[in-house]
Each structure stands twice: as structure tokens, then as C-alpha cells.
Amino acid sequence: MMPTKRSRILVLLLTAAVAVTSCKKNEEEPVEPNELITTVTLTFTEVGMTTSRTVTWKDADGDGGAAPTVGKLSLSPNKTYALSVAILDESKSPASNVGEEVAAEKDEHLIVYTPTPANLLTVTITDKDSRTLPVVLSATAVTTAAGTGKLQVVLRHQPPVGGKDVKDGTPGPGSTDFDGTFEVEIK
Numbered sequence: 001m002m003p004t005k006r007s008r009i010l011v012l013l014l015t016a017a018v019a020v021t022s023c024k025k026n027e028e029e030p031v032e033p034n035e036l037i038t039t040v041t042l043t044f045t046e047v048g049m050t051t052s053r054t055v056t057w058k059d060a061d062g063d064g065g066a067a068p069t070v071g072k073l074s075l076s077p078n079k080t081y082a083l084s085v086a087i088l089d090e091s092k093s094p095a096s097n098v099g100e101e102v103a104a105e106k107d108e109h110l111i112v113y114t115p116t117p118a119n120l121l122t123v124t125i126t127d128k129d130s131r132t133l134p135v136v137l138s139a140t141a142v143t144t145a146a147g148t149g150k151l152q153v154v155l156r157h158q159p160p161v162g163g164k165d166v167k168d169g170t171p172g173p174g175s176t177d178f179d180g181t182f183e184v185e186i187k
Contacts, residue, residue, distance in 0.1 A: 034157055034175055034176070034177045035087075035089065035098045035101065035102075035157070035177045035178075036062055036089045036091055036098075037059075037087055037088070037089060037098055037155070037177060037178045038058065038059055038060055038061075038062060038088060038089055038090045038091055039056065039057070039058045039059075039086075039087070039088040039089075039090050039095075040056070040057045040058075040085065040086070040087050040088075040153065040178060040180055041054055041055070041056045041057075041085070041086040041088075042054065042055050042056075042073070042083065042084075042085055042151075042153070042182065043083070043084045043085075043086070044073070044075060044081040044082070044083055044141060045081060045082045045084075046076070046079050046080070046081050047079075047080045047081065047082060047140075053073065053074065053075060053081075054071075055070075055071040055072065055073035055182050056069075056070075056071050057069075057070045057071070057153075057180040057182065058070075060090065060091075062091060068180065070180065070181070070182060070183070071182070072182070072183040072184075072185065073151065073182050073183065073184045073185070074184075074185045074186075074187065075121070075141075075143050075184065075185070075186050076143065076186070076187070077143055077144065077145050077146045077186050077187070078143060078144065078145065079142070079143050080140055080141070080142050081140065081141045081142075081143070082138070082139075082140060083123065083138065083139045083140060083141045084137065084138050085099065085111065085136075085137055085138075085153070086099055087099040087102060087155065087178070098177075099137060102135070102137060102155070103135075103137055105159075106127075106129040106130070106135040106137075107129045107130055107131065107133075107165070107167060108157060108158050108159045108160070108167060108174075109135060109155065109156065109157060109158065109167075109177075110133070110134060110135065110136065110155075110156045110158060110167060110169070110171060110174075111135065111136035111137065111153065111154070111155050111156070112136070112152075112153070112154045112156065112171045113136065113139070113141075113151060113152070113153055114151070114152040114154070115149060115150070115151050115152075115184070116149050116150045116151075116152070117147070117149050119144050120143075120144065120147060120149040120150075120151070120184060120186065121141050121142060121143045121144065121151070121184070121186070122141070122142045122144075123136075123139050123140070123141050124139055124140045124141075124142070125139050126138045126139050126140060127139075129167070131165070131167075133167055133168070133169040134169055143186050144186070145186070146186050146187050147185075147186050148183075148184065148185050148186070149184050150181050150182065150183060150184060151181065151182045151184050152179070152180070152181045152182075153178070153179075153180050153181075153182070154171065154176060154178065154179045155176070155177040155178040155179075156171050156173075156174045156175070156176060156177070157174050157175050157176070157177045158173045158174030159174070
């Protein structure tokens with residue numbers, strides 16, 4: 001039985017369709033690498049004052065190798081501070097200001113401040129992204145009575161997945177660019 005002209009055309013079209021779809025590669029969004037962060041400095045400036053108190057976390061060789069050096073933060077009780085954070089990659093010369101990248105990509109980043117004990121100080125967000133979700137490169141910090149504890153600072157990288165935003169204002173989505181803990185003394 002000879003194939004008809006119509007069946008030959010159908011076979012050619014199906015073959016062409018299979019060839020086109022089988023040649024198309026799975027196009028996934030590129031995975032953005034986490035930033036290399038070697039230095040994080042928190043600056044606390046008491047509201048109404050000009051002097052600042054800073055604390056720095058520094059890991060010159062990045063992950064692995066030598067342990068980071070971490071300063072101790074001393075704040076006064078029952079005060080309100082303007083809080084800012086500087087984030088650097090000093091493995092490059094000149095150093096790369098990762099904080100500028102975080103600010104430029106604020107829709108994809110979130111900094112989470114977690115004091116222990118929880119009542120040691122309260123951090124309130126003062127900067128937002130384009131969807132009014134927190135970024136926290138700048139904030140206010142209010143101390144309570146004298147005490148000691150820790151302040152964990154985590155920078156979350158939350159880029160879109162499959163073309164959809166995943167940042168929702170919580171630390172859950174994404175990956176961690178930085179996770180450091182500072183000793184805090186309020187006296």
C-alpha cells in the first residue's frame with residue numbers, strides 16, 4: 001500500500017515538530033552565586049548624638065580556613081540608635097562594596113537581626129524594597145535595661161525562581177550570603 005500525499009505531508013510535519021522540540025534545550029535561569037563576604041561592620045549612632053559605636057566581623061580568608069575575628073559591641077541601656085551595616089569583600093583589590101550590590105538588588109536581599117535574649121534590643125526596619133518588603137541595610141535599634149547577649153546577623157539572598165519573586169519578607173526563601181554573631185553588652 002502506497003502512502004498518500006497527505007500522509008507523507010503529515011509524517012514530514014510530525015518529524016519536523018519532533019526535531020524542533022528535541023533540539024530545544026531546557027532553559028533554566030542561571031543560578032546566581034552567593035556573594036563572598038569577608039567583612040561586616042555594624043554602626044550604631046545614638047539618636048541625637050554624633051558619636052558612633054561600631055562592631056566588626058572579619059574573615060579575611062572567606063569560608064573555611066581561619067576562624068573570623070568578631071568584635072564585641074557595647075551599647076547604653078534604654079537608648080535608640082540608628083543602625084547601618086557595611087558589607088565588604090576584601091579578597092579583591094580594591095575591596096568590593098557588597099553593600100552597594102545588596103542595595104542595588106534590594107528586591108533580592110533581606111538582612112535578619114536576631115538578638116538573644118529576644119528582649120536585649122529591638123531592631124526596626126527603616127528601608128524597604130520596591131514591593132515595600134524589608135531590606136534592613138538601615139534600621140533603628142532600641143536597647144532595654146543593662147544585660148549581655150548576642151546579635152545574630154543573617155544576609156539572605158532571595159532571587160526570583162522561574163521568573164517569579166520568592167522574597168516575601170521572611171528569612172525562609174533563598175540562600176544565606178552571610179551569618180555572623182556578635183557579642184553584645186548593654187551597660
